[in-house]
Amino acid sequence: MLPLPQFDHASDEPIYRQLYAFVREAILSGRLAPGERIPPTRELAGQLGLNRTTVASAYELLETEGLIRGHVGRGSFVAGPAPLDTSILWNERFLSAPLADPPIPSLPPGGETISFTSARPAEDLFPIDEFRAACLEVVQGGEAAAILQLGSPFGYAPLRRHLLAGAPAHDDLLITNGCQQALDLLQRLFTQPGDAVLVEDPIYPGLKNVFARAGVRTVGVPVGPDGIDVEALPRLIARERPRMLVVTPNFQNPTGVTMPLAARHALLKIARAAGLVLVENDIYGDLRYQGEALPTLKQLDETGDTLQIKSYSKLAFPGLRVGWIAGPHPVIVRLADLKQWIDLHSDQLSQAVLLRFSESGRLAKHRQRMIEAGTARLHAVLAACQQYLPAGSRFTRPQGGMNLWVRLPEPLDATELLPRAQALGVSYLPGRYFAVSRTEPGALRLSFAGLPPDRIEKGLRILGSLFVEEVERMRSARSAGLAPAIV
Amino acid sequence: MLPLPQFDHASDEPIYRQLYAFVREAILSGRLAPGERIPPTRELAGQLGLNRTTVASAYELLETEGLIRGHVGRGSFVAGPAPLDTSILWNERFLSAPLADPPIPSLPPGGETISFTSARPAEDLFPIDEFRAACLEVVQGGEAAAILQLGSPFGYAPLRRHLLAGAPAHDDLLITNGCQQALDLLQRLFTQPGDAVLVEDPIYPGLKNVFARAGVRTVGVPVGPDGIDVEALPRLIARERPRMLVVTPNFQNPTGVTMPLAARHALLKIARAAGLVLVENDIYGDLRYQGEALPTLKQLDETGDTLQIKSYSKLAFPGLRVGWIAGPHPVIVRLADLKQWIDLHSDQLSQAVLLRFSESGRLAKHRQRMIEAGTARLHAVLAACQQYLPAGSRFTRPQGGMNLWVRLPEPLDATELLPRAQALGVSYLPGRYFAVSRTEPGALRLSFAGLPPDRIEKGLRILGSLFVEEVERMRSARSAGLAPAIV
Numbered sequence: 006m007l008p009l010p011q012f013d014h015a016s017d018e019p020i021y022r023q024l025y026a027f028v029r030e031a032i033l034s035g036r037l038a039p040g041e042r043i044p045p046t047r048e049l050a051g052q053l054g055l056n057r058t059t060v061a062s063a064y065e066l067l068e069t070e071g072l073i074r075g076h077v078g079r080g081s082f083v084a085g086p087a088p089l090d091t092s093i094l095w096n097e098r099f100l101s102a103p104l105a106d107p108p109i110p111s112l113p114p115g116g117e118t119i120s121f122t123s124a125r126p127a128e129d130l131f132p133i134d135e136f137r138a139a140c141l142e143v144v145q146g147g148e149a150a151a152i153l154q155l156g157s158p159f160g161y162a163p164l165r166r167h168l169l170a171g172a173p174a175h176d177d178l179l180i181t182n183g184c185q186q187a188l189d190l191l192q193r194l195f196t197q198p199g200d201a202v203l204v205e206d207p208i209y210p211g212l213k214n215v216f217a218r219a220g221v222r223t224v225g226v227p228v229g230p231d232g233i234d235v236e237a238l239p240r241l242i243a244r245e246r247p248r249m250l251v252v253t254p255n256f257q258n259p260t261g262v263t264m265p266l267a268a269r270h271a272l273l274k275i276a277r278a279a280g281l282v283l284v285e286n287d288i289y290g291d292l293r294y295q296g297e298a299l300p301t302l303k304q305l306d307e308t309g310d311t312l313q314i315k316s317y318s319k320l321a322f323p324g325l326r327v328g329w330i331a332g333p334h335p336v337i338v339r340l341a342d343l344k345q346w347i348d349l350h351s352d353q354l355s356q357a358v359l360l361r362f363s364e365s366g367r368l369a370k371h372r373q374r375m376i377e378a379g380t381a382r383l384h385a386v387l388a389a390c391q392q393y394l395p396a397g398s399r400f401t402r403p404q405g406g407m408n409l410w411v412r413l414p415e416p417l418d419a420t421e422l423l424p425r426a427q428a429l430g431v432s433y434l435p436g437r438y439f440a441v442s443r444t445e446p447g448a449l450r451l452s453f454a455g456l457p458p459d460r461i462e463k464g465l466r467i468l469g470s471l472f473v474e475e476v477e478r479m480r481s482a483r484s485a486g487l488a489p490a491i492v
Numbered sequence: 493m494l495p496l497p498q499f500d501h502a503s504d505e506p507i508y509r510q511l512y513a514f515v516r517e518a519i520l521s522g523r524l525a526p527g528e529r530i531p532p533t534r535e536l537a538g539q540l541g542l543n544r545t546t547v548a549s550a551y552e553l554l555e556t557e558g559l560i561r562g563h564v565g566r567g568s569f570v571a572g573p574a575p576l577d578t579s580i581l582w583n584e585r586f587l588s589a590p591l592a593d594p595p596i597p598s599l600p601p602g603g604e605t606i607s608f609t610s611a612r613p614a615e616d617l618f619p620i621d622e623f624r625a626a627c628l629e630v631v632q633g634g635e636a637a638a639i640l641q642l643g644s645p646f647g648y649a650p651l652r653r654h655l656l657a658g659a660p661a662h663d664d665l666l667i668t669n670g671c672q673q674a675l676d677l678l679q680r681l682f683t684q685p686g687d688a689v690l691v692e693d694p695i696y697p698g699l700k701n702v703f704a705r706a707g708v709r710t711v712g713v714p715v716g717p718d719g720i721d722v723e724a725l726p727r728l729i730a731r732e733r734p735r736m737l738v739v740t741p742n743f744q745n746p747t748g749v750t751m752p753l754a755a756r757h758a759l760l761k762i763a764r765a766a767g768l769v770l771v772e773n774d775i776y777g778d779l780r781y782q783g784e785a786l787p788t789l790k791q792l793d794e795t796g797d798t799l800q801i802k803s804y805s806k807l808a809f810p811g812l813r814v815g816w817i818a819g820p821h822p823v824i825v826r827l828a829d830l831k832q833w834i835d836l837h838s839d840q841l842s843q844a845v846l847l848r849f850s851e852s853g854r855l856a857k858h859r860q861r862m863i864e865a866g867t868a869r870l871h872a873v874l875a876a877c878q879q880y881l882p883a884g885s886r887f888t889r890p891q892g893g894m895n896l897w898v899r900l901p902e903p904l905d906a907t908e909l910l911p912r913a914q915a916l917g918v919s920y921l922p923g924r925y926f927a928v929s930r931t932e933p934g935a936l937r938l939s940f941a942g943l944p945p946d947r948i949e950k951g952l953r954i955l956g957s958l959f960v961e962e963v964e965r966m967r968s969a970r971s972a973g974l975a976p977a978i979v
Contacts, residue, residue, distance in 0.1 A: 033822055071646055071825065093767060093797045095822045099682060128637050136640065140841075141629045144624045153623065153809035155612050159558050182669065186835035195586055216831040280580060310580045322640035324840040335520055341558065346701040348673035352839040353811040403933075410664045 014017070014371050015276065018054060021062035021424050028063065031074050032083055041083045043073060058428030078337060119464035121138050121433040121451040122409040124258055125323050129457075130378055131272055132371050136322070139362040142358055143354070146167075152353045158345035159337070160329070161356035167364060168329055175309035177337040179344065180351045182326040184288050187314040188215045191249070192329070196221045201247040203281075205233050207410070207439030207448070209258040212251060230263035230401065232257055235271045242279045249282040254302060256289040257408025259439045259450040263404055285313045288328075291320050291372060291455075293405035294380040309333055317359050319407065320372060325355040378454075379405070385458035386451060386465070393469025395476045407454035410436075413472055415446035416479065420446065426471055431464045451461030496540060508911050515550065519570055520583065521558050528570045530560060533869035545915030569824040602934045606951035608920040608938040611745055611894040612810050616944075617865055619858050623809070626849040630841070639840045645832035646824070647816070648843035654851060657817055662796035664824040666831065667838045669813040671775050674801040675702045677817070677827050677834070678736070682769050683708045690768075692720050694926030695896070696745040696937070699738060699773075712928030717888065719744055719751035722758045729766045736769040740788055743776040743893025746937035751892055753786055760793055772800045775815075778807050778859060779941075780892035781867040796820055804846050806894065807859060812842040835862060865941075866892070872945035873938060873952070880956025882963045896943035897923075900934035900959055903966060907933065913958055918951045 008025040012020050031037040043049075046064060052058040064081060067073040074084040093099070143152070147266045152161070159165060160180025169178050181187040188211070196202060198220030206211060206225025216223045224245045241247070252272065254264040264272070276283040285302040303313040303417050309332075316328030330340060344350065362368050386409055392402045397414030413419060420435040436448025453461055497514040499507050518524040530536075533551060537544040542680050551568060554560040561571040575701050580586070630639070639648070647667025650840060668674040675698070683689060685707030691699060693712025703710045711732045714721045728734070739759065741751040751759070763770040772789040790800040796819075803815030817827060831837070849855050873896055877887045884901030900906060907922040923935025940948055 016493050033825070041819070071644070071828065093764075093769075093795070095797075095820060098767065099769065100822060100826050123642070125642050131637055131640050133636050133640075136636065137631045140627060143628045148616055149620050149623065150615050151811075153618050153620075153804075153811045154615050155610070155810040157558070160627045182835040182839070185833070189834050211833060211836075218830075218833060277580075280585065282586065284578070310582075318642075323642040323836075324638075324640045326835060326837070333582060334526065335587060338520070338558065343705075346672070346698060346705060347676050348813060349698075349810075350668040350813070352669070352813045352842050354845065355839050355841050358841065399869050467931070 012053075019420050019424065021059045021066075022435070024053075024055075024060065024063035025066045028067055029070070029072055032067075037083050038455055039083050043081050047079070048209060056424060056428055059424045061397055062424050062427055100102045104433070118427070118465070119171045119431045119456065119460050119465060121431070121453065121456070123455060124319075124406075124450075124452040125455060126319060126321075126375065127188060127378070127455040127457075130375060131322065132367065135367040135371065136362065137357070139365060139367060140358050142365070143357045143361050146224060148357065156350045156353050158341040159349045160168040160351060161353050161360070164327075164360040167360055168331075170440060172331060175333065176303075176331045177334040178329055179337050179340045180356060181314075181328045181330060181344070182348070182351050183318050183323075183328040184286065184314050184316045185211055185215075185318075185328075186326075187330045188212055188251075188284075188286075190343055191282075191284055191312065191314075192216055192219050192221065193347075194336075194339055194343055195249055200249075203238070203241060203245070203247045203250040204441060205252060205257060206441035206443060207259050207436060207445075208441055210438050223441055225443065227443070228257060228260050230262055231268055232262050233268075233272070235264075235268050235275065237411065238272070238275045242275070242281070247281060249284060250276055251284040251286060252302070253286040253289070254299070255287055255406070256292065256403055258406070259408050259434075259436075260401030260410040261401050261406050261408045262410075263296075263299070269299065269302055273302055273311075277308065277310070283311050283338060285311055287313055287315050288319050290315065292375060292379055292407070294376055294383045295404040303331065303351045312336065320375065321359065321362065321368060327351060327359050328353050359368035367472075379407075381458050382453050382456065382461060383409075385461040386453040389462050389465035389469075390451075393465045393473075395469070395473045397476075398472070407452050409451045409453055411449050411451060412445060413449070413466070415447060417472060417475055418446040419449035422471065422475065426468055429467050429471060431467045433468070499540075500916070506911065508546045508553075511540075511542075511547065511550040511555045515554055516557070516559055519554075524570050526570050530568050530570065532568070543911060543915055544754060544909045548561045549911050549914055570947045576973070590771055601857070605914070605953070606943065606947050608918070608940065608943070608951060610942060611806075611939040612942060613806060613808075613862065613894075614865070614942040614944075617862060618809065619861070622848040622854045622858065622952075623845070623849065626852060626854060627845050629852070630848050635844065639844045640892050643837045643840050647838060648840050648847070651814075651843045651847040654847055655818075659818055660791070660796060662820065663790075663818045665816055665818045665819040666824050666827045668801075668815045668817060668831070669835070669838050670805050670810075670815040670949045671773065671801050671803045672698055672702075672815075673813075673904065674803075674815050674817045675699055675738075675771075675773075677830055678769075678771055678799065679703055679706050679708065681823075681826055681830055682736055685738075688732040690725070690732070690734045690737040691896060691928060692744060692747075693928035693930060694737060694746050694923060694932075695928055697925050700928060710928055712930065714930070715744060715747050715749060717749055718755055719749050720755075720759070722751075722755050722762065725759070725762045729762070729768070734768060735861060736771060737763055738771040738773060740776070741786070742774060743779065743890055743895070745776070745893070746895050746921070746923075747897040748888045748890030748893050748895045749897075750786070751785075756786065756789055756792055759797075760789060764795065764797070770798050772798055774800055774802050775806050776893035777802065779862060779866055779894070781863060781870050782891040791819065807862065808846065808849065808855060812846060814838060814842050814846050866894075868945050869940050869943065869948060870896075871947040873940040876949050876952035876956075877938075877956040880952045880960075882956070882960045884963075885959070894939050896938045896940055898936050898938060898941065899932060901963065902934060903963055904959060905933040906936035909958065914953050916958060917955045 012023050046057050046060040050060045068075060071084055073081045075081045165178050169176060192215050201222045201224050202216050203226050204223045205228045213223055224241060224247060226237055226241060226313055232254060256263055287301055303311045312330055312331050312332035387402060395414060398411060400411045401409055403409055420437055423435055434450045436445050499510050522688035533544050533547040537547045555562060558571055560568045562568045565958045586854060652665050656663060679702050688709045688711050689703050690713050690717045691710045700710055711734060713724055713728060719741060741756055743750060774788055797815055801817050874889060882901060885898060887898045888896055890896055907924055910922055921937045923932045
């Protein structure tokens with residue numbers, strides 16, 4: 006076993022992240038061998054004088070990353086293969102660049118946790134029988150052989166026709182492996198290292214990472230209650246000379262906010278005057294629970310130059326990787342050319358099943374159920390935030406989507422508080438995951454769409470008590486002249 | 493309608509390619525508007541004084557690229573959307589880089605063509621009923637909800653376990669969207685613009701393109717009857733200082749040749765001494781029709797450092813995009829980290845269906861049928877090459893896979909002859925698609941695995957007559973003191 010790690014209690018890095026980094030380094034360097042047992046959380050917490058949940062949070066990250074594996078009743082082990090009798094110094098010679106941000110812990114460590122961490126649909130709302138029926142219709146239909154044969158880089162033709170049916174006449178369309186690949190393709194086609202891209206701040210980490218990995222600078226445009234701050238754009242465009250602007254007008258991730266109609270018009274005008282590539286991410290657009298639907302940028306854009314990305318992942322099934330980019334024909338042709346050499350084309354079985362699911366009316370029915378459930382969940386999260394969050398907290402009031410953004414009163418730090426929340430059985434994502442150009446230590450994202458109302462209420466009751474208690478502890482520490490304790 | 497194009501009859505570029513480029517440019521620039529009718533092949537051939545098949549070959553390329561669309565009985569039209577009232581000079585400002593090589597025409601223009609162009613399994617051998625059964629078992633099983641939910645960037649865990657079951661203990665594994673994405677991921681992880689990568693010459697164009705697009709130099713290593721020329725490696729390594737070597741020891745694409753055991757050992761030794769990232773493409777490895785199976789580089793490599801890529805595309809269904817990379821754990825962790833921000837993870841429905849197809853024994857049964865059919869097809873293509881190709885032709889003698897490489901006697905040019913072959917109802921791919929550092933004008937690839945033996949025999953009879961006739965025409969032209977005519 007390893008020597009015990011030293012923690013830096015004065016660091017910005019929370020202890021669970023320090024522990025995670027320590028064990029990860031030990032595994033990747035080979036000091037902890039595959040198959041080796043690592044101590045149960047309770048035991049290690051005792052050895053290190055930590056809360057058991059702090060250790061569990063570190064293990065959760067390691068497990069998400071595939072570095073350790075838990076076996077029920079047998080503890081956790083270093084995952085992966087037997088030691089390698091390598092001839093290549095992989096880490097030194099080839100793999101020296103740092104890993105990206107650690108993957109977001111998307112799976113709660115146990116069934117008991119109330120997890121607000123993941124912006125994905127609730128499994129218990131999956132219409133499994135309807136999905137089965139669509140699947141059967143596809144595989145028993147006459148197109149099965151065509152689906153199994155090599156396809157087109159543009160996508161499965163019947164699905165493309167279906168998606169283009171309601172679209173403006175000047176649109177063309179490319180099927181992608183979900184919105185994540187759409188972003189990657191757009192990055193590859195339009196940006197070079199050193200280019201600047203304007204993005205909302207805060208923003209979904211997958212978007213930041215796509216550009217960061219390619220050496221492209223992401224410049225954050227602040228997000229307020231009306232979405233991206235349109236008035237900040239001219240100054241940023243003049244200063245940064247960006248090539249592209251990516252924006253989510255409907256139910257932005259992580260804040261959940263929506264741009265009003267006037268802001269959409271203003272943004273289009275500014276983007277067009279600057280000659281920017283304008284990318285509209287409308288992945289949540291079909292999940293409106295309140296208020297009137299607004300036209301998308303793509304619908305408002307008379308030039309047809311807006312590139313819009315959408316997907317079936319949020320509305321239907323994230324495990325089937327089918328999204329798309331709609332935009333001008335010359336751009337779509339280039340994107341398809343690029344996609345051909347990246348992965349030939351998207352999987353055709355899922356394209357055909359989702360087409361059937363949609364054409365048969367099942368998607369519309371399912372959407373209705375998702376909206377009913379979402380409405381109740383949104384209502385529950387707003388009421389619970391109002392009731393339980395400490396005085397001085399602010400939170401957004403989304404009209405749809407899956408996420409809500411909370412700003413705790415100063416000096417509360419959402420990252421510091423997370424392990425304690427997890428110890429109480431509740432999980433969320435601290436704001437720093439989403440930060441671009443500015444960090445808000447008190448911010449956190451609550452993804453509410455995956456939880457039934459009673460769990461939302463219970464989760465926020467627990468979080469609220471923790472936050473209120475911390476505010477009071479800090480206030481009494483301050484009034485006693487003490488520095489705030491580091492947790 | 494456009495002014496008629498001017499052809500450069502002295503150019504290396506065949507006429508059908510010149511016509512294709514002319515029409516494509518007209519469409520992409522907007523001079524030919526979407527929805528506009530383009531003349532039927534017969535009419536345009538008359539206007540231009542060309543063979544009708546030359547025009548058909550150009551249209552076929554345009555159609556494959558999605559630029560034109562044919563309607564039975566109504567002629568062909570410029571595909572895509574209505575004209576765009578653009579505010580952005582897409583072509584000038586953003587899309588000025590040239591398109592990659594035009595996509596390989598993978599679809600024969602009509603049912604009558606005998607197409608040797610595509611290295612893919614025959615649709616008529618697809619075990620549709622077995623596929624259906626595997627599909628049903630998956631969607632009716634208890635894992636349906638898990639398949640539909642967001643997955644792991646490493647791949648669907650049960651499939652990973654299945655694929656790793658027979659692998660060396662030090663292997664780890666990442667599921668990819670087929671081998672094409674595996675190549676793209678390896679390029680992104682290991683190479684920078686300006687780096688050199690050693691590849692077989694000739695090679696599958698998808699491999700060339702992955703590196704070329706990233707500004708990575710591909711350096712061709714000649715391929716002989718025993719595969720990549722191992723003796724040429726030390727000199728090329730010293731001169732080019734490559735970072736990576738990609739090699740296909742079994743049934744290489746396009747040549748079909750196989751490396752003997754001694755060459756595999758020698759290559760491993762050289763690659764290890766040079767510290768190269770060694771990538772073994774074994775996509776055809778399961779399709780051996782003759783001779784004894786040889787151990788793969790991965791199996792021979794005691795260090796475990798070889799990265800092996802494989803896929804279900806050739807053995808089973810290319811429309812389901814499931815392949816994988818096996819290799820050392822630290823590399824797989826990095827590749828998964830990369831994949832997460834490229835497209836989150838591969839489609840889970842196809843992963844689960846292929847796992848079921850494999851676990852249930854259906855894949856092994858299907859492989860047996862593929863091998864029986866392949867054996868007969870290989871026998872037919874070898875016999876027909878022997879019988880029909882002109883004296884002085886050389887061709888490889890594959891023991892498996894889908895491809896065979898022909899070198900016609902000088903001065904025959906396979907690119908020039910293609911439109912005439914297509915006019916006679918037979919199609920193949922000229923060698924220039926596969927050239928890296930050297931061009932062989934007389935070379936062509938015959939993909940035989942998709943055709944039944946009688947079609948193979950008939951196709952080669954037609955090709956053989958054309959080639960023999962051309963040899964004789966050239967010989968008599970030469971003996972009459974005339975320069976060879978340009979077709």
